[in-house]
Amino acid sequence: xxxxxxxxxPEEIPIIEPDEDPEYEPExxxxxxxxLSAGAPAANxxxxxxxxxxxxxxxxxxxxxxxxxxxxxxxASADGWQLVDIVDAGDRRxxxxxxxxxxxxxxxxxxxxxxxxS
Numbered sequence: 001x002x003x004x005x006x007x008x009x010p011e012e013i014p015i016i017e018p019d020e021d022p023e024y025e026p027e028x029x030x031x032x033x034x035x036l037s038a039g040a041p042a043a044n045x046x047x048x049x050x051x052x053x054x055x056x057x058x059x060x061x062x063x064x065x066x067x068x069x070x071x072x073x074x075x076a077s078a079d080g081w082q083l084v085d086i087v088d089a090g091d092r093r094x095x096x097x098x099x100x101x102x103x104x105x106x107x108x109x110x111x112x113x114x115x116x117x118s
Contacts, residue, residue, distance in 0.1 A: 050101040054081070057092050 056076075062068040072095065073083060081097040 051098040052101045053084070053096065053098045056095045056097065057089070058095065059092055063093050 056072060058068065058072070076083070076095075076097050080099040082099065083095060084098050085096040087094040087096060
């Protein structure tokens with residue numbers, strides 16, 4: 001076996017030494033931000049995550065008839081409501097619906113104020 005630096009005995013476990021001059025230190029890596037800021041509310045007046053909820057109760061017969069449930073969901077979605085969950089309430093099923101809450105618009109003046117008369 002030669003004394004070359006790149007050859008080793010397959011029976012031996014090679015020793016890997018770390019670089020002496022690393023490119024960076026672990027403390028030099030910037031940390032992730034601790035808080036995430038949400039962007040400005042959407043221009044359409046809807047808030048980011050504010051919802052209003054409503055419920056509708058259906059009997060088991062209405063759920064199983066293949067017609068009423070679909071009609072209720074179609075009507076609700078036309079008004080902007082989304083199905084969140086169906087809750088078992090004994091002999092009835094309760095549809096939990098939500099829609100985004102419309103935020104109050106803040107009135108802001110645009111441009112310059114008219115001159116005042118004295």
